[in-house]
Amino acid sequence: MGKVRKNKSVWGSRITNKTSYNFKKFGASIDVDKRLFREDIEASIVHVEMLCKQKIITLRIKNKIIWGLKKISNEIKKKKFHFNSRYEDIHMNIENRLFEIIGEDAGYLHTARSRNDQVITDFKLWLRKANKEIIKSLTTTIKIIINNSEKHVYTVMPGFTHLKNAQPISLAHYLLAYVEMFNRDKKRFQNNFLDLMENPLGVGAISGTSFNIDRNYTSKKLKFTKPTRNSIDTISDRDFVVDFLHASSLCSMHISRISEEFIIWNSEAFNLISLNDKIVTGSSIMPQKKNPDPLELIRGKTGAIYGNLFSMFTVLKGLPLSYFKDLQDDKKFVFDTFDQLKNSILVLNDVLKNVLFNKKEMKNLAEKGYITSTDFADYLVRELKNY
Numbered sequence: 001m002g003k004v005r006k007n008k009s010v011w012g013s014r015i016t017n018k019t020s021y022n023f024k025k026f027g028a029s030i031d032v033d034k035r036l037f038r039e040d041i042e043a044s045i046v047h048v049e050m051l052c053k054q055k056i057i058t059l060r061i062k063n064k065i066i067w068g069l070k071k072i073s074n075e076i077k078k079k080k081f082h083f084n085s086r087y088e089d090i091h092m093n094i095e096n097r098l099f100e101i102i103g104e105d106a107g108y109l110h111t112a113r114s115r116n117d118q119v120i121t122d123f124k125l126w127l128r129k130a131n132k133e134i135i136k137s138l139t140t141t142i143k144i145i146i147n148n149s150e151k152h153v154y155t156v157m158p159g160f161t162h163l164k165n166a167q168p169i170s171l172a173h174y175l176l177a178y179v180e181m182f183n184r185d186k187k188r189f190q191n192n193f194l195d196l197m198e199n200p201l202g203v204g205a206i207s208g209t210s211f212n213i214d215r216n217y218t219s220k221k222l223k224f225t226k227p228t229r230n231s232i233d234t235i236s237d238r239d240f241v242v243d244f245l246h247a248s249s250l251c252s253m254h255i256s257r258i259s260e261e262f263i264i265w266n267s268e269a270f271n272l273i274s275l276n277d278k279i280v281t282g283s284s285i286m287p288q289k290k291n292p293d294p295l296e297l298i299r300g301k302t303g304a305i306y307g308n309l310f311s312m313f314t315v316l317k318g319l320p321l322s323y324f325k326d327l328q329d330d331k332k333f334v335f336d337t338f339d340q341l342k343n344s345i346l347v348l349n350d351v352l353k354n355v356l357f358n359k360k361e362m363k364n365l366a367e368k369g370y371i372t373s374t375d376f377a378d379y380l381v382r383e384l385k386n387y
C-alpha cells in the first residue's frame with residue numbers, strides 16, 4: 001500500500017489536477033448518502049471478515065480495520081464525525097477517516113470491492129429496513145381502521161358513486177374498503193423483499209474480481225439468501241429501487257384518496273365527520289375556521305412521491321449497461337419518498353384516531369336522493385314476479 005493519503009482523493013495518483021469547485025459541489029452526494037453509514041460499516045465489516053477467512057488479508061489487518069470502522073461508527077453516532085464533500089460520498093468519507101485512524105492498512109478494505117457493488121449492498125440493506133418500517137406503520141393504520149369499523153357496523157350512510165347517493169351502506173363496510181387497499185400495499189412492500197434478498201457484494205466494478213472471495217459467506221452474514229447471478233446486471237440494476245418507489249406511490253395514492261374523502265366529508269356541505277382540534281389548523285383572518293390541513297398536506301405530498309418514481313424511471317430509460325453516475329441520485333428519490341410516505345402514514349394514523357363520525361347526518365343524508373330505489377325495484381321483481 002502507498003503512503004497515508006492525507007487530503008487526497010482515491011484517484012489522486014491518476015488525476016492530478018484539482019477538481020473544479022463547482023463540479024465538486026455538484027458531484028458530491030455525501031449530504032444525501034450519509035444516511036447509509038450504518039449499512040456501509042456493517043457490510044464493510046463482513047467484507048473484511050470474508051477477506052480474512054479467504055486468507056486474502058491477515059487476521060491482524062482484519063482486526064485493525066474492524067476496530068477502526070467501529071470507532072468511526074461511534075463518531076458518527078455521537079455526531080463527532082466531520083462529513084466532507086471533498087470525499088464525495090459516504091463510502092469515501094468512511095474510507096478516508098479509516099486511513100486517518102489506522103494508516104495505510106485501511107487500503108486493504110477496498111480489496112476485491114468497488115464502490116459500485118458497495119453502494120448497492122448498502123442501499124439494499126437500507127431498503128430492507130425501510131420496507132419493514134412502512135409495513136409496520138401500515139399495520140397500525142389497519143388496526144385503527146378496524147377499531148373504528150367495529151364501532152360503526154350499524155352506522156348507516158349513503159354509499160356514493162359519482163359522489164351522488166347510490167345505495168345505503170354501513171360505515172364499517174365503507175371504512176374496511178381502505179383496509180383492503182392498505183393490505184395490498186403491505187403485500188407489495190413484502191414482495192419487494194425478494195429482490196432485496198440477493199447479495200450484490202463481490203461483483204466489483206462490473207466483472208467480479210480475481211481474488212478468491214466467498215460470496216456465499218457474505219450473503220449469509222448480511223442475511224441475503226444468495227448472491228446475485230450476473231455481475232453486469234447487478235451493477236446496473238435499479239429495479240428494486242423502482243419497485244420501492246412504485247409501492248410507495250400506490251400506497252401514497254391510497255392515503256391521498258382517504259384524505260380527499262375526509263376533506264369532503266369535513267366540509268360544511270357534507271358535515272359527515274368532525275376533526276379533533278389536534279389535527280386542524282385555524283385561519284389568520286377567519287376566526288370560525290378549522291381547516292383539515294394535515295389531510296391536504298398528505299394529498300399534496302403524493303405528487304412529490306409520484307415525481308420521485310418518474311424521476312427514477314427517467315434516469316434509467318436511456319442507460320446502457322452498466323454503472324453511470326446518473327444512478328447516484330437514486331438515493332435522493334428513495335430517501336425523500338420514504339420520509340414523505342412515513343410521515344404521511346403517521347399523520348393519517350393521528351387523523352384516524354381523532355375523527356368523529358356524525359352518525360345523525362350520515363343517516364339524514366342516507367334518506368335523501370331516492371337511495372333505496374334499487375332495493376325497491378328488486379323487491380318488486382321478487383315479490384310481484386307472478387303477476
Ligand code: ARG
Nearest residue numbers: 029089115116119323327328
Ligand atoms: N456515490 C456513488 C453512487 O451512489 C457510488 C458509486 C460510484 N461509482 C463510480 N463508478 N463512480 O452512485
